[in-house]
Amino acid sequence: MKNKQLIFISFMALATLLLLEGYLLQNTYKLKTELYRRNTVKSVFQVYNLPFADSIYWEYRNDLKNHLKDYISNKISKEELQYKFEINNLKLNPTYLSFFSNEISKLTDTELEIKVSVNELVLSNNSNEKDTLFSENNQVFTILGHTFNDADGILINTSNWTEYLKSDKLYPQFNLKTNIIIKIPELYNDVLTEIIWLFVISLIIFLIVVVLFYYSVSNLLKQKKNSDIKTDFINNITHEFNTPLSTIQISTKMLLNEQVLHNPDSIKSTVEVIDRQNIRLQKLLDRVIERSLSKDGEIILQIQNVKLSDYFNKVINDFELTIDDKGIVIINSIKDIEKQLKIDPFYFSIVIVNLLNNAVKFKGNMIVIDFKQSNGNDLIEISDNGIGIPKREHKLIFKQFYRVSENGKHNYKGLGLGLYYSEQIVKLHKGSISVANNKNGGVSFTISLPKK
Numbered sequence: 001m002k003n004k005q006l007i008f009i010s011f012m013a014l015a016t017l018l019l020l021e022g023y024l025l026q027n028t029y030k031l032k033t034e035l036y037r038r039n040t041v042k043s044v045f046q047v048y049n050l051p052f053a054d055s056i057y058w059e060y061r062n063d064l065k066n067h068l069k070d071y072i073s074n075k076i077s078k079e080e081l082q083y084k085f086e087i088n089n090l091k092l093n094p095t096y097l098s099f100f101s102n103e104i105s106k107l108t109d110t111e112l113e114i115k116v117s118v119n120e121l122v123l124s125n126n127s128n129e130k131d132t133l134f135s136e137n138n139q140v141f142t143i144l145g146h147t148f149n150d151a152d153g154i155l156i157n158t159s160n161w162t163e164y165l166k167s168d169k170l171y172p173q174f175n176l177k178t179n180i181i182i183k184i185p186e187l188y189n190d191v192l193t194e195i196i197w198l199f200v201i202s203l204i205i206f207l208i209v210v211v212l213f214y215y216s217v218s219n220l221l222k223q224k225k226n227s228d229i230k231t232d233f234i235n236n237i238t239h240e241f242n243t244p245l246s247t248i249q250i251s252t253k254m255l256l257n258e259q260v261l262h263n264p265d266s267i268k269s270t271v272e273v274i275d276r277q278n279i280r281l282q283k284l285l286d287r288v289i290e291r292s293l294s295k296d297g298e299i300i301l302q303i304q305n306v307k308l309s310d311y312f313n314k315v316i317n318d319f320e321l322t323i324d325d326k327g328i329v330i331i332n333s334i335k336d337i338e339k340q341l342k343i344d345p346f347y348f349s350i351v352i353v354n355l356l357n358n359a360v361k362f363k364g365n366m367i368v369i370d371f372k373q374s375n376g377n378d379l380i381e382i383s384d385n386g387i388g389i390p391k392r393e394h395k396l397i398f399k400q401f402y403r404v405s406e407n408g409k410h411n412y413k414g415l416g417l418g419l420y421y422s423e424q425i426v427k428l429h430k431g432s433i434s435v436a437n438n439k440n441g442g443v444s445f446t447i448s449l450p451k452k
């Protein structure tokens, strides 16, 4: 499975876990609230049904009956009747409230309020004519209990009480609809307190999983990066061994040439080339050892001040030996430029030799190496008159293993690593590398280095 898929699946699993945990917690919260509510309601009914409470309701009922009788015999008006109800409440409520809080505290620690309220009181006579004294449309009034807004409470019971006003069961009769509403001010807080530990533990476990997930993924990516860097390095270094080896091979062949053998200057310069390539091989080997020992396999540059012209003279000179008999012209315009460059000469020469090798490989027979300055940057330009690169491929050729193909076929040997590695090295120098088409065919590669 690819890394991206693995990360995606792990991430989705984590998100599902979070959703599931959230869902379970929410359900637990709902169930706990329901259970808490049920237990509280049970306790309220226990108190509500106690004989003493019943006696108060009876007293209230009798008073109510008497007032209603006064009302139907026109002794008191409707307004006076309503006023009497209020008086009733004032008379009985203090006893009821203290009884209620006393009894309820024996059953539960929950802080509670109760309200028994009227939402309809209707009188009807023999011919079934109705006189509505209170209705839901009127203001609901409290018979007994606390005063609070209905919307803040829970309706736990509705009762309908019908009774004749006269003992002979003759009309008029009255019908009283009452509601019992309770208010648990701390309901949500109490439930939350009960399940908070569950929430905290779930959160801790989730965080542990997230941290583990993060470490696993970052370790995986680090390992992948390290192994990529190492593979890259092995690929590139193998590539880099070719140039000095073939230069030495050509130079030793030259030493066997009769003309060279009789010319001490030629012998000297050829031996110098062999010596330089030997040093280069030694350095390559050192870098292999150094990289295999380094922890994360990163390239560490050893930046030096080098004289531009000397440096390029040597690199191009050595390169020329490898293409000796191919009739290729190299115009080195850097030859006489007095300028210092801050580079890692070893790694930088890998970039230059890569570009020169490509110029030759892709059919260039005239290569121009130039130096310019623009916007405070040092520009090194290597142009050829080879087969060129279609514009749409310009960005792609710096990608690892990318090679331009024609009708799906690769006509030139290669691994597609040279430019990728070259760009990495230039970037380590805080520079950039780009490519452009030449007017008369071929391409120009430009390395831009910030002026130090």
Ligand code: ADP
Residues within 6 Å of the ligand: 354, 358, 359, 362, 384, 386, 387, 388, 389, 397, 402, 403, 404, 405, 413, 414, 415, 416, 417, 418, 419, 420, 443
């Ligand atoms: P390689 O040369 O090993 O294939 P590179 O990374 O050096 O890999 O180059 C990638 C591709 O870019 C090459 O395969 C080639 O198609 C194209 N390319 C690079 N340099 C040139 C050039 N000077 N002229 C034409 N095509 C080039």
